[in-house]
Amino acid sequence: MLTSFRRATKSKIGTVILALFGLAIVASFAIADVSGVSLGGSGLGSSTLVKVGSLEVTDREMDMAMQQRLSQVRQQNPMADYSTIAADFEPLLQGLVDQRTLQAFARKHGFVVSKRLVDAEIANIPGVKGLNGQFSQQAYESFLSRERLTDAQVRDLLEGSIIQRLLLTPAANNTRVPVGMALPYASMLLERRDGEVALVPISAFTAGLNPTDAQLQQYYVANRSRYMVPEQRSIRIARIGPQQVANVAASDAEIAQFYRANQAQFGASDSRVISQALVQDRNVANQIAARAKGGQSFVEAARPAGLSAEDISIGPQTRKEFTELTGEQVAAAAFGAAEGAVVGPIQSEFGWHVVKIDSIRRQGGKTLEQARSEIAAGLTAQKRTNALADLVEKVQEALDGGSNFEEAARAGGLAASSTPLVTADGKARENSEFRFPAELEPALRSGFELAANDEPVIEQLTEDSFAMVAPARIVPAAAAPLASIRDQVRADWITKQATDRARTAATSIASKSGGAAPLPAALQQVKAELPPVRRVTARRIDLSNMGDKVPEALRMIFAQGQGKSRVGADTDGRGFFVVKVTRIVPGNALSQPALISEVQKGFQEPLSQEYAQQLLGAARKALNVRRNEDLIAATRKRLLGGS
Numbered sequence: 001m002l003t004s005f006r007r008a009t010k011s012k013i014g015t016v017i018l019a020l021f022g023l024a025i026v027a028s029f030a031i032a033d034v035s036g037v038s039l040g041g042s043g044l045g046s047s048t049l050v051k052v053g054s055l056e057v058t059d060r061e062m063d064m065a066m067q068q069r070l071s072q073v074r075q076q077n078p079m080a081d082y083s084t085i086a087a088d089f090e091p092l093l094q095g096l097v098d099q100r101t102l103q104a105f106a107r108k109h110g111f112v113v114s115k116r117l118v119d120a121e122i123a124n125i126p127g128v129k130g131l132n133g134q135f136s137q138q139a140y141e142s143f144l145s146r147e148r149l150t151d152a153q154v155r156d157l158l159e160g161s162i163i164q165r166l167l168l169t170p171a172a173n174n175t176r177v178p179v180g181m182a183l184p185y186a187s188m189l190l191e192r193r194d195g196e197v198a199l200v201p202i203s204a205f206t207a208g209l210n211p212t213d214a215q216l217q218q219y220y221v222a223n224r225s226r227y228m229v230p231e232q233r234s235i236r237i238a239r240i241g242p243q244q245v246a247n248v249a250a251s252d253a254e255i256a257q258f259y260r261a262n263q264a265q266f267g268a269s270d271s272r273v274i275s276q277a278l279v280q281d282r283n284v285a286n287q288i289a290a291r292a293k294g295g296q297s298f299v300e301a302a303r304p305a306g307l308s309a310e311d312i313s314i315g316p317q318t319r320k321e322f323t324e325l326t327g328e329q330v331a332a333a334a335f336g337a338a339e340g341a342v343v344g345p346i347q348s349e350f351g352w353h354v355v356k357i358d359s360i361r362r363q364g365g366k367t368l369e370q371a372r373s374e375i376a377a378g379l380t381a382q383k384r385t386n387a388l389a390d391l392v393e394k395v396q397e398a399l400d401g402g403s404n405f406e407e408a409a410r411a412g413g414l415a416a417s418s419t420p421l422v423t424a425d426g427k428a429r430e431n432s433e434f435r436f437p438a439e440l441e442p443a444l445r446s447g448f449e450l451a452a453n454d455e456p457v458i459e460q461l462t463e464d465s466f467a468m469v470a471p472a473r474i475v476p477a478a479a480a481p482l483a484s485i486r487d488q489v490r491a492d493w494i495t496k497q498a499t500d501r502a503r504t505a506a507t508s509i510a511s512k513s514g515g516a517a518p519l520p521a522a523l524q525q526v527k528a529e530l531p532p533v534r535r536v537t538a539r540r541i542d543l544s545n546m547g548d549k550v551p552e553a554l555r556m557i558f559a560q561g562q563g564k565s566r567v568g569a570d571t572d573g574r575g576f577f578v579v580k581v582t583r584i585v586p587g588n589a590l591s592q593p594a595l596i597s598e599v600q601k602g603f604q605e606p607l608s609q610e611y612a613q614q615l616l617g618a619a620r621k622a623l624n625v626r627r628n629e630d631l632i633a634a635t636r637k638r639l640l641g642g643s
Contacts, residue, residue: 049632050097053104053623057096059635065092066639086640093632097625098616099160105619106163113159121158171615172608177600183589186599189541190587195557196519197534198509201575204528205501209494217482219493224479227489229429232421234473235447236405237440238414240395240458241465245387250379258375259368266371270362274314274322274334277302277354285345285352292342298356316361326353385464392466396458405456405470418472424448443469499575503567506576510565519565519580539587541595553579 050057069088073080106113122128123135127143130136144151211219220227259266275298277288284305291301299309314325323331327348334355337343344354391412398408409416419436420428426436426444436444442459446469450457456470482489505526513522520533540558543550552568556579560566565580589595 047631049093049628049635050100051626051628052097052100052620053108055100055104057093057100059631061096062093062635063639065096082640089636089640097620099164101616101619101623101625102163102167103160104623106167108623111163111167113162117162118155118158121162122154168612168615172612175604175607175611177603177607179596179600182596182599182603185603186589186592186596187587189544189595189599190539190589190592192537192539192585192587193557193581194583194585195536196580196582197536197553198519198523198578199531199534199570199575200502200506200509200526200578201531201570202495202498202502203575204530205498205505206494209497211490211493216486216489216493219496220482220489223492226492227479227485228477229480230423231448231477232423232429232475233447233471234421235419235443236416236456236470236472237419237443237447238405238409238412238416238468239461239465240388240392240412240414240467241461242384242388244391244412244414245384248380248384248387250376250383254379255372255375256368258379259371266366266368270360271316271318272322272335272360273316273358275299275312275356275358276314276326277305277307277312278351279305279307279354280351282345282347282352285354288354289342289344292354292356298342302354326350330355388464388466392458395468399455399458399468405468408456408468412468414468416468421473421475439465440467443467447471502575506567506578509578510567510580513565513578513580515563519578522578553577557581 047058047060048056049059049062066082066085066089069085069092070080070082073085077084105111122140125143127146128135128140130139144154277285277298279285279288288301288305291304292298298312302312314322317325319331319335322334325331326334327350330344330346330348330353333343333346334357337355337357339357339360342354342356345352346355347353395408395412395414398411403411405416408414420431420434422428422434422436422444424444426441428434439461442461446457446459448471450469450471452471452474454470456468458466458468460466505528509519509522509526512525513519523530523533536554536557538554538557543554543558552571556566556568560579560581562581562584565578568577568579570577589599
């Protein structure tokens with residue numbers, strides 16, 4: 001609601017607010033972020049940009065402040081350089097001056113920040129605490145090294161931050177906005193205005209406009225930049241993909257060789273569910289074997305040896321797996337026995353084994369004919385991948401050897417094609433139906449990056465698709481010939497003439513409808529058919545509630561006096577409108593205390609800023625701030641160049 005009031009107050013604050021309430025460089029350090037900004041006085045007169053009392057702002061401090069600002073901007077815009085932050089030079093300098101002003105003012109009046117208070121601030125800086133959560137001198141020294149600061153610089157920064165907090169905050173906090181001050185503004189929000197709005201459309205003034213050839217030519221020449229056609233290129237493309245290696249396939253000999261080499265995958269195999277008792281004494285093993293062969297279950301046979309069901313259960317095993325577990329001799333015996341047989345005892349390096357074959361699971365495998373299609377598909381895919389890579393390499397070697405596009409295409413047996421003239425976005429001006437294939441986007445990009453005399457390049461389009469690319473024809477950016485855009489130029493000429501007529505008519509209506517003259521009567525004097533006058537009534541508070549969506553005509557009603565008429569451009573491009581204020585009814589907020597209270601709250605923040613500025617201004621005046629304008633200009637030029 002109070003946007004307009006707040007906007008008005010901003011112009012009074014200026015760049016000084018960079019130093020207010022933690023927004024200055026020093027305050028931001030005190031919160032968490034130091035990032036290398038040094039405010040320590042150097043005492044070198046030849047490098048002093050500004051002197052405040054006995055304190056100075058040096059060119060080195062300004063250098064570091066600009067470096068800090070650039071570092072911040074680069075977090076959002078990695079391409080930023082000093083020219084990007086040229087507008088920040090003076091506000092940053094003023095922030096440093098305001099910092100020095102408060103320090104000098106405090107010293108002049110005996111306001112001393114104790115070492116103990118600064119120590120407490122240092123202890124609260126993130127990153128200076130040890131694992132126990134307490135201040136660590138080692139962590140603090142690491143912090144200083146990382147941020148490239150000295151202890152003296154940090155203390156100077158924090159002293160300035162504390163002074164800001166203790167001097168400016170009390171002056172700016174808890175501001176009181178009297179009812180008598182808020183009442184006129186609250187009443188202004190309740191002010192009601194009646195107005196009239198007349199639209200003067202461009203379309204009402206197009207009748208009879210028929211340009212001659214000379215007029216079109218003159219208009220075209222004067223507005224040539226409006227009809228510029230961006231650079232166009234015809235791009236030569238030779239695709240390299242699966243279609244070039246479609247005849248590559250695995251031979252019968254290769255399929256048979258692969259089948260023989262991968263019998264583990266295709267041959268018959270079996271696995272066995274095995275139980276095993278492993279003990280270190282042969283007699284114990286003999287007893288287990290005897291009990292198992294005598295009819296006891298293998299679990300019961302192994303139990304006297306202290307083995308449980310979990311100890312003897314091995315589960316399904318291939319011969320390879322069981323060999324790795326027990327050794328070749330035990331595995332050979334186990335896989336040579338019949339289902340249900342008990343084998344052993346057999347000795348290995350691990351002890352004595354007694355093995356029972358619980359069951360046998362056999363897999364029949366695949367014959368060569370059964371596996372042929374599977375093997376052929378895999379081998380063919382791999383051969384085509386290799387063949388495609390070889391073809392790409394062959395074409396690239398031809399280009400590297402000096403071959404042109406046609407020669408390299410012949411070397412690889414490639415078919416080439418050329419696109420119509422297209423712009424960098426892939427559109428063809430002479431064929432609105434043309435669409436550059438989406439899968440060739442990398443080729444389009446390269447086609448516009450290459451110079452006319454550059455050698456062709458090979459771009460990868462997809463995982464298994466490539467293209468050799470070169471520009472075939474380049475048409476520089478230029479204005480389109482008048483003959484090709486005659487209808488467009490004619491329409492633009494008519495619009496321009498009609499716009500001029502509509503503007504002249506709107507100006508005439510405004511001049512004739514001032515004072516007591518009615519706006520509808522002024523419209524009737526225009527020799528064109530215009531929409532009827534529209535009447536508008538609104539309060540200023542309504543505009544505040546609309547935010548940034550206030551219609552321009554309504555805004556103008558509240559920007560001129562009663563009986564006044566003004567012309568404005570229609571924001572939708574339809575033409576112009578004439579606005580006349582017919583009545584102003586002042587508001588009275590005495591009956592709306594809630595609105596007065598809201599206005600008071602709305603003024604607290606800008607008023608706080610104003611108080612802080614006034615205190616800073618008084619301090620600057622008392623300390624006689626002196627600027628070395630020549631050195632400031634030289635520093636700016638050194639950092640920013642011609643910006």
